[in-house]
Amino acid sequence: MGEKRKRKLNIEELPEDEELIKRIKEGDERAFELLMRKYKRRVYLIALQSTKSHEDAEDITQEVFIRVFKSIPSWEPRASFSTWLYKVTSHLCVDYHRSRVRQRVESVDDEEAAVPEPRAEDLASHPDRVAEEREIRRLIDEVIQKNLSGRQRDAFILYYYGGLQVKEVAEVLGVAEGTVKMHLFRAVSKIREALKPLKERGEI
Amino acid sequence: MNCNDIAPLLIAYVHNDLSDEEREAVESHLKNCPECSRTLEETIWTVELLERKVEADMESVEPLLGDLEVKVYRRLAAEWVREARRRWIDRLWFLRRPWAWAAYAAAALAFGVYIGSHHLAPERPADQPALAAKADECIRMRLRMYADEEAFRKLESAHVIKYVRGDEWKAWGVYNQVIRENPGTVAAMIASEEISTAEYKP
Known part of the structure; x- marks a missing residue:
């Protein structure tokens, strides 16, 4: 079993959100850590798409x-935890952009790629596949950043x-499911459409 | 339903994220529509690539976020101690007035009581909900990992020296001692923050 699969299984093994929250409310010090471990990469990647900077994300x-x-003590499971978590995330991203618009400093960094490059060891093992x-x-990434409207990108x-x-x-964005x-x-x-040329050349 | 109604449902169809009705509508339409069947095929490989990309992104950010949990705990702990300190200062603000020299004796007494009763970091305000106190217990446990009781006691006495006695020079010395003796802990972090915000630097 490869490293990748094992890591994936690890994530699957984390307890359900409701269970974790119950444990946090009961004062279980490990539960909050598990909750962070479960969601940190997703929250980070969502913030990264919005801020395009590692530090800010x-x-x-x-x-x-x-x-x-801070809100967990008063949190009631009316909606799913992840919906609430991403609502908080998108509010913070909106706040981030508001504060940036105020100080509006355009820099070349904005143009940099949003996602980190693969690590060297990955490249060494399957150079062709990894390059592809x-x-x-x-x-x-390019399509997400340049060709999607704000709402399309958010969804x-x-x-x-x-x-x-x-x-x-739909709930996070406050719009209809349709x-x-x-x-x-x-x-x-x-x-x-952007990937079609690659597909037709048989590179995918 | 015509093609225009079906096409937007295809993504959710591929992800098995449609209601039963919608799924049946899509499936019966696909049987008779080669155009939409082709779109479905293309959607399937696009979604596969998308999922691979998301997975690759998740893996590549993993090393960047290795210590995120610790950073969150540190920020929570620092906020918590700052809040406790603010309360402390509010409670004793009058002692800093020049006319209140007599009250310095009370300050010394308070200091003694404080050290005697707060062996660890200070408590949260009593009006916080009981559940918050329980959740705080998590931080308290974590705090023990990052800073020992001694460091916190020193830190608090430095706060008293600085904010109650107004002796920034002496407080500066104690803060530096905390930093020196407890490198990398929350206590050291708070101490260096205090040093950087001091108006008077020896």
């Missing part, structure tokens, strides 16, 4: 969990990076 991720920690995967990732990111259902994405489906359809269609 990490800062937002920390802030999200600090708010979650990287090209696909780069293309998809797409929450659906794929947040791992939410259509219903939950609207979310339409945004997703448009977003994936655009990505599909």
Whole structure:
């Protein structure tokens, strides 16, 4: 069993959200850590798509969990935990952009790729496959950043990076489910069109 | 339903995220529509690539977030201690007035009582909900990992020296001692923050 699969299984083994929250409320010091471990990468990636800077995305991720920690005592499971978590995340991303608009400092950094490059050891093991995967990732990132409207991007990111259902994405964004489906359809269609040339050349 | 109604449902269809009704509508339409069947096929491989990309992104950010939990705990702990300190200062603000020299004796007494009763970090305000206190227990446990009781006691006495006695120079010395003796702990972090915000630097 490869390293990748094992790591995946580890994540699957983490307890359900409701169970973790119950344990945090009871004062279980490990439960909050597990909750962070379960969601940190998703929250970070969502923030990264919005801020395009590692420092800011990490800062937002920390802030999200600090708010979650403070609100957990009064949190009632009316909606799913992840929906609430991503609501907090998207509010913080909106705040981030508001404060940036105020101090409006354009810099070249904004143009940099949103996602970190693969590590050297990955490249060493399967150079061709990894280079190809990287090209696909780069293309998809480009479409997400340049060709999607704000709403399409939000829906797409929450659906794929947040791992939410259509219903939950609709709740986070405060729009109808049909609207979310339409945004997703448009977003994936655009990505599909961008990847088509690669597919036709048989590179995928 | 025509093609225009079906197409937007295909993504959710691939992810098995449709109601039974919608799924049946999509399936019966697909039987008679080669155009949508082709779109479905293309959607399937696009979604596969997307999922691979998301997974690859998740893996590549893992090393960047290795110490996120610790950073969150540190920020929570620092906030918590700052809050406790603010309460302390509010409670004793009058002692800093020049006319209240007599009250310095009371300050010394309070200091003694404080050290005697707060062997660890200070408590949260009593009006916080009981559950918050329980959740706080998590931080308290973590605090023991990052800073020992002694460091916190020193830190608190430095606060008293600085905010109650107004002797920044002496407080500066104690803060530095905390930093020196407890490198990398929350206590050291708070101490260096105090040093950086001091108006008077020896």
